[in-house]
């Protein structure tokens with residue numbers, strides 16, 4: 001006999017999902033209504049406007065795609081690229097690599113610009129590659145969740161524009177945690193996810209498309225090869241008020257959750273949320289330093305919401321993750337690719353970016369290290385963090 005699933009209570013401080021607040025969970029449980037109900041259509045309009053505000057993209061078309069962050073990436077590549085077109089992807093971690101794979105599947109001729117993991121994308125490496133041949137798309141990741149490195153999108157979007165390419169910026173982990181300024185960057189396609197710094201459950205991908213990107217898509221020679229994410233079809237559903245035609249059934253309750261997460265974010269204030277992420281990161285970094293733990297990324301390029309903590313020599317990194325999960329119900333993430341076994345990925349995202357999370361994680365980590373015979377004074381770590389929070 002099947003029984004109801006009762007998830008354990010966990011504290012989510014990995015690379016996503018982050019803790020979802022009770023008010024968002026409550027919103028998800030509200031009654032399902034029809035997706036063509038006038039009340040639901042009003043909600044769709046409100047979400048579109050809220051996403052324009054969130055991305056700072058008043059001139060872009062903004063909608064939440066009905067699938068996780070990866071769908072935003074897939075929509076960008078499939079809609080913008082046609083077979084044979086040149087796509088330049090700056091790769092400085094796992095998600096840049098995924099973009100390159102997708103661009104290849106869209107039939108593009110893909111050029112990657114490889115960076116060491118943990119480094120930001122370097123405009124000086126990118127410019128000559130765009131100057132070398134006509135390019136349709138330049139893509140890169142703003143906040144590389146696999147390494148904790150932050151790239152400045154403004155200069156890269158300018159290079160794309162100068163050479164007639166469309167820019168694609170992955171903001172899955174940045175949105176809500178650090179400044180995302182689509183209009184200021186003059187970026188073409190920017191997408192995100194709900195389960196990182198927005199602290200809604202996974203399953204939706206907010207996306208923003210510039211007028212240039214929309215014109216490129218409506219002027220395609222061949223149909224977009226992905227039906228669900230074909231922007232021309234999607235906008236007949238999410239587009240103009242009243243003129244909606246059935247395309248797919250929107251994930252209605254998931255959209256209640258996103259809406260509530262946005263209400264909460266605007267109540268706090270976007271700038272206040274960014275300051276909160278920076279502040280808890282500073283406290284966490286000070287706590288780590290007090291017990292001799294290092295962060296992989298140079299301070300100038302560190303993401304506050306994703307801390308890549310270097311595993312000390314002689315420590316079994318998987319045993320530390322298992323310890324904090326068992327003893328503290330605390331989830332932290334492992335390294336990927338070349339960083340597997342070398343770092344822990346500790347998220348301070350959205351509702352998980354609080355002083356309480358900082359204290360808890362420092363204490364749990366120190367205890368887990370102690371269990372392996374490496375002295376780490378939890379009280380000293382927490383005291384160093386408190387000093388930054390004061």
Ligand SMILES: *Cc1c(COP(=O)(O)O)cnc(C)c1O
Pocket residue numbers: 016068069070071073095141143144145146170171172173193202203
């Ligand atoms: C998490 C993440 C994705 C993928 O999002 P999913 O919701 O897991 O599909 C893409 N890019 C970056 C930078 C991410 O952190």
